[in-house]
Amino acid sequence: MNRFKQLSVALLFLLPGFAGLQAQERYTVEEVPNVQLEDYTNYVSDPEEQLEIGDILLLDERAAELRDSLGMQTAIVVLPAIDTKRYTSAKAFATELFNHWGIGDSQSNNGLLILLLTADGEREVVFETGYGLGETLTDGLSKLIQSQKMIPFLKEGEYGEGLIAGIEEVEKVLRGTSDLIKEPVTMNDMKWPLIIWLV
Secondary structure (H helix, E strand, O other), rough: OOOOHHHHHHHHHOOOOOHOOOOOOOOOOHHHOHHHOOOOOEEOOOOOOOOHHHHHHHHHHHHHHHHHHHOOOOOEEEEEOOOOOOOOHHHHHHHHHHHHOOOOOOOOOOOEEEEEEOOOOOOOOEEEEHHHHHOOOHHHHHHHHHHHHHHHHHHHHHHHHHHHHHHHHHHHHHHHOOOOOOOOOOOOHHHHHHHHHHO
């Protein structure tokens, strides 16, 4: 490689956003490690190690509390990106992963999957719930938790803090102590913060 080509390659790495142009690791449902199979005290699947260990331990603690006190099974998955040739959306991926792992008790069907995608241009957070949680943790309330409690952290790259805020608010909702329950859920509440973060 001559000096001109070497310089060109070097400059590319210095350009803002160049990293976002690189191929992201894209996952299928089958490729996501199910940490519960290795250790039932683990609830966070983070194969690219994007979270701090302290945040993972705290998330495990919160998820264990939900299981022990409320009988709810929780899984938290953090990935850079999904295989967009196979899945039409993050929601479709979350639904398939939820069913593939069989999250939640078969009788009460009260499982919760929190999926976080972090790649540039594909950032998104999705809740997938079992039918047993549908009336309590509604789609509208889930979006409000994301926009009010999680996205302020997530858009700053503080993924662990955002997930912790989310799961703590979910517990408050289930216990009836969340301040979000008292607030009317409007389209503006859900739409604008999500759009800003996703963009």
